[in-house]
Amino acid sequence: MSIYSHLKQLTAVSCVAAALGFSALASADTWRYAHEEYEGDVQDVYAHKFKEYIEDNSEHSLQIYRFGELGESDDIMEQTQAGILQFVNQSPGFTGSLIPEAQIFFIPYLMPTNMETVIEFFRQSKAVNEDFPKLYEEQGLELLKMYPEGEMVMTADEPVTEPADLKGKKIRVMTNPLLSSTYEAFGATPTPLPWGEVYGALQTNMLQGQENPIFWIESGGLYEVSPNLIFTHHGWFTTASMANKDFFDGLSKDDQAMIRDAADYAFNETVKHIRGLAEKSLEKIQASSDDVTVTRLTDEQIAKFKARAPQVEETFYEMTGESGKALLNQFKKDLEAVTN
Template identity: 45%
Template sequence: MSLNKLLKATLSAAALFAVAGTAAHAEEWKFAHEESPGDVQDLYAQEFKRLVEEKTDGDVNVTIYTYGQLGTENDITELTAAGAVQFSNASPGHLGTFVPEIQVFGVPYLLSQDNEVNKKVLSSSPTIYEGLSKDFESKGLKLYTMYPEGEMVWTTKKPVEEPADFDGVKFRVMTSPILIETYKSFGSDPVALPWGEVYSGLQTSVI
Protein backbone atom coordinates (compact mmCIF):
# COMPACT_ATOMS: atom_id res chain seq x y z
CA MET A 1 0.00 0.00 0.00
CA SER A 2 1.46 3.36 -1.01
CA LEU A 3 1.79 6.18 1.51
CA ASN A 4 -0.59 8.23 -0.63
CA LYS A 5 -3.27 5.60 -0.03
CA LEU A 6 -2.39 5.10 3.62
CA LEU A 7 -2.52 8.76 4.58
CA LYS A 8 -5.55 9.78 2.59
CA ALA A 9 -8.05 11.79 4.60
CA THR A 10 -11.78 12.19 4.27
CA LEU A 11 -12.88 15.77 3.78
CA SER A 12 -15.97 17.22 5.36
CA ALA A 13 -17.93 20.43 5.07
CA ALA A 14 -20.25 22.39 7.34
CA ALA A 15 -23.40 24.23 6.36
CA LEU A 16 -24.02 27.35 8.44
CA PHE A 17 -26.68 29.98 8.69
CA ALA A 18 -26.87 33.35 10.39
CA VAL A 19 -28.29 33.51 13.91
CA ALA A 20 -29.37 37.13 13.47
CA GLY A 21 -30.64 38.97 10.44
CA THR A 22 -32.57 36.11 8.82
CA ALA A 23 -36.33 36.54 8.93
CA ALA A 24 -38.72 33.68 8.18
CA HIS A 25 -40.58 35.87 5.68
CA ALA A 26 -37.45 36.89 3.75
CA GLU A 27 -38.03 36.66 0.00
CA GLU A 28 -34.36 36.70 -1.02
CA TRP A 29 -31.77 34.42 0.59
CA LYS A 30 -28.07 34.36 -0.23
CA PHE A 31 -26.14 31.08 -0.06
CA ALA A 32 -22.36 31.37 -0.45
CA HIS A 33 -19.83 28.56 -0.59
CA GLU A 34 -16.10 28.09 -1.17
CA GLU A 35 -16.07 25.89 -4.28
CA SER A 36 -16.56 26.21 -8.04
CA PRO A 37 -19.77 25.54 -9.98
CA GLY A 38 -20.43 21.79 -10.16
CA ASP A 39 -18.28 20.89 -7.13
CA VAL A 40 -19.70 19.08 -4.09
CA GLN A 41 -20.61 22.20 -2.11
CA ASP A 42 -22.27 23.71 -5.16
CA LEU A 43 -24.37 20.57 -5.72
CA TYR A 44 -25.45 20.75 -2.07
CA ALA A 45 -26.36 24.43 -2.47
CA GLN A 46 -28.28 23.78 -5.70
CA GLU A 47 -30.35 21.05 -4.02
CA PHE A 48 -30.97 23.36 -1.04
CA LYS A 49 -32.17 26.07 -3.43
CA ARG A 50 -34.45 23.63 -5.25
CA LEU A 51 -36.07 22.35 -2.07
CA VAL A 52 -36.55 25.78 -0.46
CA GLU A 53 -38.09 27.30 -3.56
CA GLU A 54 -40.28 24.24 -4.09
CA LYS A 55 -41.50 24.03 -0.47
CA THR A 56 -42.25 27.77 -0.32
CA ASP A 57 -44.03 27.76 -3.70
CA GLY A 58 -41.51 30.28 -4.97
CA ASP A 59 -42.09 32.79 -2.18
CA VAL A 60 -38.41 32.48 -1.23
CA ASN A 61 -35.70 32.85 -3.86
CA VAL A 62 -32.22 31.51 -3.10
CA THR A 63 -29.25 33.04 -4.93
CA ILE A 64 -26.07 30.97 -4.88
CA TYR A 65 -22.63 32.58 -4.84
CA THR A 66 -19.71 30.34 -5.77
CA TYR A 67 -16.08 30.77 -4.77
CA GLY A 68 -14.67 34.28 -5.08
CA GLN A 69 -17.92 36.08 -5.84
CA LEU A 70 -18.25 37.38 -2.28
CA GLY A 71 -14.62 37.03 -1.21
CA THR A 72 -12.48 34.33 0.36
CA GLU A 73 -13.57 31.41 2.53
CA ASN A 74 -13.20 33.50 5.68
CA ASP A 75 -15.03 36.43 4.10
CA ILE A 76 -18.21 34.45 3.42
CA THR A 77 -18.27 33.11 6.98
CA GLU A 78 -17.90 36.64 8.35
CA LEU A 79 -20.70 37.82 6.04
CA THR A 80 -22.92 35.02 7.35
CA ALA A 81 -22.18 35.92 10.97
CA ALA A 82 -23.07 39.53 10.17
CA GLY A 83 -26.36 38.51 8.56
CA ALA A 84 -25.41 39.85 5.11
CA VAL A 85 -25.48 36.26 3.81
CA GLN A 86 -28.15 33.91 5.14
CA PHE A 87 -26.41 30.58 4.48
CA SER A 88 -22.86 29.45 3.76
CA ASN A 89 -20.84 26.30 3.31
CA ALA A 90 -17.26 25.97 4.50
CA SER A 91 -14.61 23.38 5.30
CA PRO A 92 -13.62 22.83 8.95
CA GLY A 93 -10.07 23.85 8.05
CA HIS A 94 -11.25 27.40 7.37
CA LEU A 95 -13.84 27.48 10.12
CA GLY A 96 -11.08 26.81 12.65
CA THR A 97 -10.32 30.53 12.72
CA PHE A 98 -13.84 31.06 14.13
CA VAL A 99 -14.32 27.88 16.19
CA PRO A 100 -10.94 26.19 16.85
CA GLU A 101 -12.54 22.91 17.98
CA ILE A 102 -13.94 22.24 14.48
CA GLN A 103 -10.38 21.65 13.25
CA VAL A 104 -10.47 18.15 14.74
CA PHE A 105 -12.11 17.02 11.49
CA GLY A 106 -8.83 17.68 9.70
CA VAL A 107 -6.93 15.10 11.77
CA PRO A 108 -5.77 12.13 9.63
CA TYR A 109 -7.53 8.80 10.24
CA LEU A 110 -10.35 10.41 12.25
CA LEU A 111 -13.08 9.56 9.76
CA SER A 112 -13.84 6.19 8.23
CA GLN A 113 -13.19 5.05 4.66
CA ASP A 114 -16.84 3.95 4.70
CA ASN A 115 -18.78 6.95 3.41
CA GLU A 116 -22.07 5.72 4.90
CA VAL A 117 -20.48 5.66 8.36
CA ASN A 118 -19.20 9.20 7.85
CA LYS A 119 -22.64 10.41 6.74
CA LYS A 120 -24.21 9.04 9.90
CA VAL A 121 -21.56 10.45 12.23
CA LEU A 122 -21.44 13.89 10.62
CA SER A 123 -25.21 14.28 10.40
CA SER A 124 -26.23 13.09 13.88
CA SER A 125 -23.33 13.11 16.36
CA PRO A 126 -24.39 14.65 19.73
CA THR A 127 -20.81 15.87 20.16
CA ILE A 128 -21.22 18.01 17.05
CA TYR A 129 -24.78 19.24 17.43
CA GLU A 130 -24.93 19.62 21.20
CA GLY A 131 -21.36 20.71 21.80
CA LEU A 132 -19.93 22.51 18.78
CA SER A 133 -23.25 24.16 17.95
CA LYS A 134 -22.98 26.32 21.06
CA ASP A 135 -19.50 27.46 20.01
CA PHE A 136 -20.84 28.51 16.61
CA GLU A 137 -23.79 30.35 18.14
CA SER A 138 -21.40 32.41 20.25
CA LYS A 139 -19.94 33.64 16.93
CA GLY A 140 -23.32 34.55 15.46
CA LEU A 141 -23.60 31.33 13.45
CA LYS A 142 -25.82 28.27 13.57
CA LEU A 143 -24.39 24.90 12.53
CA TYR A 144 -27.06 23.39 10.31
CA THR A 145 -25.37 20.14 9.24
CA MET A 146 -22.08 18.50 8.30
CA TYR A 147 -21.46 16.02 5.49
CA PRO A 148 -18.55 14.16 3.83
CA GLU A 149 -16.99 15.67 0.71
CA GLY A 150 -14.84 12.79 -0.45
CA GLU A 151 -11.12 12.11 -0.10
CA MET A 152 -8.16 14.44 0.00
CA VAL A 153 -5.88 14.32 -3.03
CA TRP A 154 -2.27 15.50 -3.22
CA THR A 155 -0.94 17.01 -6.43
CA THR A 156 2.86 17.01 -6.65
CA LYS A 157 5.53 17.10 -9.33
CA LYS A 158 7.06 13.90 -7.94
CA PRO A 159 5.31 10.80 -6.53
CA VAL A 160 4.74 10.71 -2.76
CA GLU A 161 5.23 7.06 -1.83
CA GLU A 162 7.18 7.11 1.44
CA PRO A 163 7.77 9.56 4.32
CA ALA A 164 11.05 10.84 2.86
CA ASP A 165 9.15 12.10 -0.20
CA PHE A 166 7.51 14.79 1.95
CA ASP A 167 10.82 16.44 2.86
CA GLY A 168 10.83 20.09 1.80
CA VAL A 169 7.70 19.84 -0.37
CA LYS A 170 5.68 23.05 -0.17
CA PHE A 171 2.09 21.83 0.22
CA ARG A 172 -0.78 24.28 0.07
CA VAL A 173 -3.04 23.87 3.11
CA MET A 174 -6.08 25.68 4.48
CA THR A 175 -5.60 28.32 7.17
CA SER A 176 -5.85 25.76 9.96
CA PRO A 177 -3.21 25.46 12.72
CA ILE A 178 -3.88 21.71 13.00
CA LEU A 179 -3.38 21.16 9.27
CA ILE A 180 -0.20 23.23 9.30
CA GLU A 181 1.24 21.25 12.21
CA THR A 182 0.12 17.96 10.65
CA TYR A 183 2.00 18.64 7.43
CA LYS A 184 5.03 19.81 9.35
CA SER A 185 5.00 16.47 11.17
CA PHE A 186 5.06 14.77 7.75
CA GLY A 187 8.29 16.65 7.04
CA SER A 188 6.84 18.99 4.43
CA ASP A 189 6.75 22.79 4.32
CA PRO A 190 3.03 23.74 4.54
CA VAL A 191 1.89 27.06 3.09
CA ALA A 192 -1.53 28.43 4.10
CA LEU A 193 -3.19 29.97 1.04
CA PRO A 194 -6.77 30.86 0.08
CA TRP A 195 -8.04 28.58 -2.69
CA GLY A 196 -8.11 31.49 -5.14
CA GLU A 197 -4.33 31.91 -4.83
CA VAL A 198 -3.41 28.29 -5.54
CA TYR A 199 -2.79 28.66 -9.28
CA SER A 200 -0.67 31.79 -8.92
CA GLY A 201 1.15 30.07 -6.05
CA LEU A 202 2.00 27.15 -8.34
CA GLN A 203 3.16 29.50 -11.10
CA THR A 204 5.45 31.44 -8.77
CA SER A 205 6.67 28.35 -6.86
CA VAL A 206 5.20 29.61 -3.58
CA ILE A 207 3.85 26.07 -3.36
Protein backbone atom coordinates (compact mmCIF):
# COMPACT_ATOMS: atom_id res chain seq x y z
CA MET A 1 0.00 0.00 0.00
CA SER A 2 1.37 3.42 -0.92
CA ILE A 3 1.73 6.22 1.66
CA TYR A 4 -1.07 8.08 -0.12
CA SER A 5 -3.39 5.05 0.05
CA HIS A 6 -2.54 4.52 3.71
CA LEU A 7 -3.31 8.16 4.55
CA LYS A 8 -6.52 7.97 2.55
CA GLN A 9 -7.59 4.88 4.52
CA LEU A 10 -6.77 6.53 7.84
CA THR A 11 -8.73 9.62 6.83
CA ALA A 12 -11.77 7.52 5.90
CA VAL A 13 -11.62 5.69 9.23
CA SER A 14 -11.28 9.00 11.11
CA CYS A 15 -14.31 10.41 9.30
CA VAL A 16 -16.43 7.43 10.33
CA ALA A 17 -15.26 7.83 13.92
CA ALA A 18 -16.23 11.50 13.85
CA ALA A 19 -19.60 10.67 12.30
CA LEU A 20 -20.33 8.22 15.09
CA GLY A 21 -19.33 10.79 17.66
CA PHE A 22 -16.52 8.99 19.44
CA SER A 23 -12.81 8.28 19.15
CA ALA A 24 -11.18 4.94 18.42
CA LEU A 25 -9.70 4.97 21.92
CA ALA A 26 -12.97 5.66 23.66
CA SER A 27 -14.33 3.07 26.06
CA ALA A 28 -18.09 3.19 26.53
CA ASP A 29 -20.89 1.01 27.79
CA THR A 30 -22.59 1.32 24.41
CA TRP A 31 -20.85 -1.13 22.10
CA ARG A 32 -21.15 -0.99 18.31
CA TYR A 33 -21.80 -3.94 15.99
CA ALA A 34 -21.96 -3.81 12.17
CA HIS A 35 -23.05 -6.52 9.76
CA GLU A 36 -23.48 -7.03 5.99
CA GLU A 37 -27.22 -7.57 5.55
CA TYR A 38 -30.64 -5.89 5.65
CA GLU A 39 -33.27 -5.69 8.36
CA GLY A 40 -34.66 -9.13 9.16
CA ASP A 41 -31.95 -11.04 7.27
CA VAL A 42 -29.95 -13.81 8.95
CA GLN A 43 -27.05 -11.66 10.14
CA ASP A 44 -29.55 -9.11 11.47
CA VAL A 45 -31.36 -11.85 13.40
CA TYR A 46 -28.04 -13.02 14.86
CA ALA A 47 -27.03 -9.45 15.79
CA HIS A 48 -30.31 -8.74 17.57
CA LYS A 49 -30.18 -12.01 19.53
CA PHE A 50 -26.57 -11.15 20.47
CA LYS A 51 -27.78 -7.70 21.58
CA GLU A 52 -30.69 -9.21 23.51
CA TYR A 53 -28.41 -11.45 25.54
CA ILE A 54 -25.88 -8.71 26.31
CA GLU A 55 -28.52 -6.22 27.41
CA ASP A 56 -30.37 -8.83 29.50
CA ASN A 57 -27.20 -9.98 31.25
CA SER A 58 -25.11 -6.84 31.71
CA GLU A 59 -25.20 -3.06 32.06
CA HIS A 60 -23.94 -2.70 28.49
CA SER A 61 -26.00 -1.82 25.43
CA LEU A 62 -25.38 -2.64 21.77
CA GLN A 63 -25.92 -0.40 18.75
CA ILE A 64 -26.42 -2.35 15.50
CA TYR A 65 -25.53 -1.00 12.04
CA ARG A 66 -26.87 -2.75 8.95
CA PHE A 67 -25.54 -2.94 5.38
CA GLY A 68 -24.73 0.46 3.92
CA GLU A 69 -25.05 2.45 7.13
CA LEU A 70 -21.28 2.49 7.64
CA GLY A 71 -20.21 1.40 4.16
CA GLU A 72 -19.55 -1.96 2.50
CA SER A 73 -18.04 -5.11 4.01
CA ASP A 74 -14.45 -3.95 3.64
CA ASP A 75 -15.29 -0.65 5.36
CA ILE A 76 -16.78 -2.21 8.48
CA MET A 77 -13.83 -4.59 8.80
CA GLU A 78 -11.38 -1.67 8.65
CA GLN A 79 -13.42 0.15 11.29
CA THR A 80 -13.35 -2.90 13.56
CA GLN A 81 -9.62 -3.42 13.19
CA ALA A 82 -9.13 0.29 13.98
CA GLY A 83 -11.20 -0.06 17.16
CA ILE A 84 -14.02 2.20 15.97
CA LEU A 85 -16.44 -0.74 16.04
CA GLN A 86 -16.28 -3.30 18.83
CA PHE A 87 -17.99 -6.07 16.85
CA VAL A 88 -18.39 -7.01 13.20
CA ASN A 89 -20.07 -9.76 11.24
CA GLN A 90 -18.31 -10.60 7.99
CA SER A 91 -18.43 -13.65 5.75
CA PRO A 92 -15.25 -15.50 4.70
CA GLY A 93 -16.15 -14.36 1.19
CA PHE A 94 -14.67 -11.00 2.13
CA THR A 95 -12.43 -12.02 5.04
CA GLY A 96 -10.64 -14.38 2.64
CA SER A 97 -8.53 -11.51 1.31
CA LEU A 98 -7.37 -10.87 4.88
CA ILE A 99 -7.20 -14.50 6.03
CA PRO A 100 -6.59 -16.73 2.98
CA GLU A 101 -7.46 -19.91 4.88
CA ALA A 102 -11.01 -18.59 5.40
CA GLN A 103 -11.60 -19.27 1.70
CA ILE A 104 -11.88 -22.97 2.56
CA PHE A 105 -15.66 -22.55 2.65
CA PHE A 106 -15.61 -21.81 -1.09
CA ILE A 107 -14.14 -25.11 -2.18
CA PRO A 108 -17.16 -26.48 -4.09
CA TYR A 109 -18.82 -29.69 -2.92
CA LEU A 110 -16.78 -29.79 0.28
CA MET A 111 -19.75 -29.12 2.57
CA PRO A 112 -22.72 -31.52 2.80
CA THR A 113 -26.15 -30.35 1.63
CA ASN A 114 -28.21 -31.58 4.59
CA MET A 115 -28.94 -28.66 6.92
CA GLU A 116 -28.85 -30.61 10.18
CA THR A 117 -25.47 -32.10 9.24
CA VAL A 118 -24.12 -28.64 8.42
CA ILE A 119 -25.33 -27.24 11.76
CA GLU A 120 -23.79 -30.14 13.67
CA PHE A 121 -20.52 -29.58 11.82
CA PHE A 122 -20.36 -25.96 12.99
CA ARG A 123 -21.10 -27.01 16.55
CA GLN A 124 -18.44 -29.73 16.71
CA SER A 125 -15.71 -28.85 14.20
CA LYS A 126 -12.21 -28.51 15.62
CA ALA A 127 -11.16 -26.58 12.51
CA VAL A 128 -13.93 -24.03 13.03
CA ASN A 129 -13.86 -23.74 16.81
CA GLU A 130 -10.15 -24.18 17.59
CA ASP A 131 -8.04 -23.56 14.48
CA PHE A 132 -9.82 -20.58 12.96
CA PRO A 133 -9.71 -18.41 16.12
CA LYS A 134 -5.90 -18.51 15.98
CA LEU A 135 -5.91 -17.27 12.38
CA TYR A 136 -8.32 -14.42 13.18
CA GLU A 137 -6.27 -13.44 16.22
CA GLU A 138 -3.28 -12.75 13.95
CA GLN A 139 -5.39 -10.04 12.28
CA GLY A 140 -6.40 -8.36 15.53
CA LEU A 141 -9.77 -10.12 15.71
CA GLU A 142 -11.40 -12.29 18.36
CA LEU A 143 -13.49 -14.87 16.51
CA LEU A 144 -16.73 -15.42 18.44
CA LYS A 145 -18.80 -17.67 16.23
CA MET A 146 -18.93 -19.05 12.71
CA TYR A 147 -22.39 -20.05 11.52
CA PRO A 148 -24.21 -21.11 8.33
CA GLU A 149 -26.84 -18.93 6.65
CA GLY A 150 -28.09 -21.06 3.78
CA GLU A 151 -27.27 -23.13 0.73
CA MET A 152 -25.75 -21.17 -2.14
CA VAL A 153 -28.00 -20.79 -5.18
CA MET A 154 -26.87 -19.51 -8.57
CA THR A 155 -29.02 -17.17 -10.63
CA ALA A 156 -28.51 -16.50 -14.33
CA ASP A 157 -30.04 -14.87 -17.39
CA GLU A 158 -31.13 -18.32 -18.61
CA PRO A 159 -31.43 -21.81 -17.09
CA VAL A 160 -28.15 -23.68 -16.53
CA THR A 161 -27.75 -27.46 -16.37
CA GLU A 162 -24.05 -28.01 -17.10
CA PRO A 163 -20.74 -26.12 -17.06
CA ALA A 164 -20.93 -25.55 -20.81
CA ASP A 165 -23.99 -23.36 -20.24
CA LEU A 166 -21.84 -20.91 -18.25
CA LYS A 167 -19.32 -20.31 -21.01
CA GLY A 168 -18.97 -16.58 -21.67
CA LYS A 169 -21.22 -15.59 -18.77
CA LYS A 170 -19.97 -13.00 -16.31
CA ILE A 171 -20.93 -14.26 -12.86
CA ARG A 172 -20.61 -11.87 -9.94
CA VAL A 173 -18.48 -13.16 -7.07
CA MET A 174 -17.38 -11.63 -3.79
CA THR A 175 -13.85 -10.24 -3.62
CA ASN A 176 -12.51 -13.71 -2.95
CA PRO A 177 -9.80 -15.27 -5.15
CA LEU A 178 -10.89 -18.86 -4.48
CA LEU A 179 -14.50 -18.13 -5.37
CA SER A 180 -13.22 -16.73 -8.64
CA SER A 181 -11.32 -19.98 -9.12
CA THR A 182 -14.53 -21.94 -8.52
CA TYR A 183 -16.43 -20.14 -11.25
CA GLU A 184 -13.48 -20.38 -13.62
CA ALA A 185 -13.57 -24.13 -13.01
CA PHE A 186 -17.31 -24.10 -13.66
CA GLY A 187 -16.66 -22.48 -17.05
CA ALA A 188 -17.86 -18.93 -16.30
CA THR A 189 -16.07 -15.57 -16.21
CA PRO A 190 -15.95 -14.61 -12.51
CA THR A 191 -16.44 -10.89 -11.91
CA PRO A 192 -15.70 -9.53 -8.40
CA LEU A 193 -18.06 -6.69 -7.52
CA PRO A 194 -19.20 -4.95 -4.30
CA TRP A 195 -22.71 -5.88 -3.28
CA GLY A 196 -24.08 -2.37 -3.79
CA GLU A 197 -23.41 -2.57 -7.53
CA VAL A 198 -24.80 -6.05 -8.22
CA TYR A 199 -28.48 -5.31 -8.89
CA GLY A 200 -27.72 -2.58 -11.42
CA ALA A 201 -25.08 -4.69 -13.17
CA LEU A 202 -27.54 -7.57 -13.57
CA GLN A 203 -30.27 -5.19 -14.74
CA THR A 204 -28.05 -3.74 -17.48
CA ASN A 205 -26.60 -7.16 -18.46
CA MET A 206 -23.09 -6.17 -17.38
CA LEU A 207 -23.41 -9.37 -15.38
CA GLN A 208 -25.27 -12.51 -16.44
CA GLY A 209 -25.51 -14.11 -13.01
CA GLN A 210 -24.48 -14.34 -9.37
CA GLU A 211 -24.74 -16.64 -6.34
CA ASN A 212 -26.26 -16.14 -2.89
CA PRO A 213 -28.46 -17.92 -0.35
CA ILE A 214 -32.10 -17.94 -1.46
CA PHE A 215 -33.24 -15.63 1.36
CA TRP A 216 -30.78 -12.97 0.13
CA ILE A 217 -31.92 -13.42 -3.48
CA GLU A 218 -35.45 -12.70 -2.22
CA SER A 219 -34.52 -9.92 0.20
CA GLY A 220 -32.33 -8.09 -2.32
CA GLY A 221 -34.79 -8.57 -5.18
CA LEU A 222 -32.14 -10.25 -7.33
CA TYR A 223 -34.73 -12.55 -8.90
CA GLU A 224 -36.24 -9.46 -10.54
CA VAL A 225 -33.16 -8.98 -12.72
CA SER A 226 -31.75 -12.53 -12.69
CA PRO A 227 -34.83 -14.76 -12.70
CA ASN A 228 -33.41 -18.22 -13.38
CA LEU A 229 -32.54 -20.00 -10.12
CA ILE A 230 -30.17 -22.97 -10.28
CA PHE A 231 -29.68 -25.32 -7.32
CA THR A 232 -26.21 -26.80 -7.86
CA HIS A 233 -25.70 -27.96 -4.23
CA HIS A 234 -22.08 -26.80 -4.37
CA GLY A 235 -21.81 -24.99 -1.05
CA TRP A 236 -23.22 -23.13 1.94
CA PHE A 237 -22.94 -19.45 2.73
CA THR A 238 -20.97 -19.12 5.95
CA THR A 239 -20.41 -16.04 8.06
CA ALA A 240 -18.66 -15.09 11.29
CA SER A 241 -19.10 -12.72 14.20
CA MET A 242 -15.97 -11.30 15.78
CA ALA A 243 -14.69 -8.59 18.10
CA ASN A 244 -11.78 -6.20 18.01
CA LYS A 245 -9.06 -8.20 19.82
CA ASP A 246 -7.67 -5.32 21.90
CA PHE A 247 -11.18 -4.37 23.01
CA PHE A 248 -12.02 -7.95 23.94
CA ASP A 249 -8.76 -8.53 25.81
CA GLY A 250 -9.34 -5.34 27.80
CA LEU A 251 -12.66 -6.57 29.19
CA SER A 252 -13.12 -8.28 32.54
CA LYS A 253 -13.23 -12.08 32.56
CA ASP A 254 -16.93 -11.86 33.42
CA ASP A 255 -17.66 -9.66 30.39
CA GLN A 256 -15.61 -11.91 28.11
CA ALA A 257 -17.56 -14.96 29.31
CA MET A 258 -20.84 -13.07 28.91
CA ILE A 259 -19.97 -12.15 25.29
CA ARG A 260 -19.11 -15.76 24.47
CA ASP A 261 -22.41 -16.86 26.02
CA ALA A 262 -24.17 -14.20 23.92
CA ALA A 263 -22.54 -15.63 20.78
CA ASP A 264 -23.69 -19.15 21.72
CA TYR A 265 -27.21 -17.90 22.39
CA ALA A 266 -27.33 -15.98 19.09
CA PHE A 267 -26.05 -19.06 17.21
CA ASN A 268 -28.78 -21.29 18.65
CA GLU A 269 -31.52 -18.75 17.95
CA THR A 270 -30.25 -18.17 14.41
CA VAL A 271 -30.27 -21.90 13.72
CA LYS A 272 -33.97 -21.90 14.62
CA HIS A 273 -34.50 -19.01 12.21
CA ILE A 274 -32.83 -20.59 9.17
CA ARG A 275 -34.79 -23.85 9.42
CA GLY A 276 -37.39 -23.59 6.67
CA LEU A 277 -36.19 -20.13 5.63
CA ALA A 278 -35.08 -21.21 2.15
CA GLU A 279 -38.45 -22.77 1.39
CA LYS A 280 -40.35 -19.68 2.58
CA SER A 281 -38.09 -17.37 0.57
CA LEU A 282 -38.56 -19.43 -2.60
CA GLU A 283 -42.33 -19.34 -2.13
CA LYS A 284 -42.21 -15.53 -1.87
CA ILE A 285 -40.08 -15.28 -5.00
CA GLN A 286 -42.38 -17.51 -7.04
CA ALA A 287 -45.45 -15.63 -5.80
CA SER A 288 -43.87 -12.31 -6.81
CA SER A 289 -42.79 -13.14 -10.36
CA ASP A 290 -44.03 -15.32 -13.20
CA ASP A 291 -40.63 -14.99 -14.91
CA VAL A 292 -38.79 -17.06 -12.31
CA THR A 293 -37.62 -20.56 -13.24
CA VAL A 294 -36.21 -23.10 -10.80
CA THR A 295 -33.69 -25.68 -11.99
CA ARG A 296 -32.70 -28.41 -9.53
CA LEU A 297 -29.76 -30.31 -10.98
CA THR A 298 -29.94 -34.10 -11.09
CA ASP A 299 -27.15 -36.22 -9.64
CA GLU A 300 -25.82 -36.76 -13.15
CA GLN A 301 -25.79 -33.01 -13.85
CA ILE A 302 -24.17 -32.25 -10.48
CA ALA A 303 -21.42 -34.78 -11.26
CA LYS A 304 -20.27 -32.60 -14.18
CA PHE A 305 -19.77 -29.63 -11.86
CA LYS A 306 -18.35 -31.74 -9.06
CA ALA A 307 -15.70 -33.19 -11.40
CA ARG A 308 -14.18 -29.70 -11.57
CA ALA A 309 -13.86 -29.24 -7.80
CA PRO A 310 -10.39 -30.85 -7.37
CA GLN A 311 -8.70 -28.07 -9.35
CA VAL A 312 -10.18 -25.51 -6.92
CA GLU A 313 -8.80 -27.52 -4.00
CA GLU A 314 -5.37 -27.38 -5.63
CA THR A 315 -5.70 -23.61 -5.96
CA PHE A 316 -6.53 -23.43 -2.24
CA TYR A 317 -3.29 -25.27 -1.46
CA GLU A 318 -1.33 -22.88 -3.68
CA MET A 319 -2.86 -19.87 -1.90
CA THR A 320 -2.41 -21.10 1.67
CA GLY A 321 0.55 -23.49 1.72
CA GLU A 322 1.10 -25.94 4.56
CA SER A 323 -1.25 -24.15 6.95
CA GLY A 324 -4.08 -24.47 4.44
CA LYS A 325 -3.30 -28.13 3.85
CA ALA A 326 -3.39 -28.89 7.57
CA LEU A 327 -6.63 -26.94 7.98
CA LEU A 328 -8.32 -28.72 5.08
CA ASN A 329 -7.26 -32.11 6.43
CA GLN A 330 -8.81 -31.25 9.81
CA PHE A 331 -11.89 -29.85 8.06
CA LYS A 332 -12.41 -33.15 6.24
CA LYS A 333 -11.95 -35.14 9.45
CA ASP A 334 -14.57 -32.97 11.16
CA LEU A 335 -16.99 -33.46 8.25
CA GLU A 336 -16.44 -37.20 8.33
CA ALA A 337 -17.23 -37.22 12.06
CA VAL A 338 -20.69 -35.71 11.52
CA THR A 339 -21.60 -37.58 8.33
CA ASN A 340 -20.83 -41.12 9.52
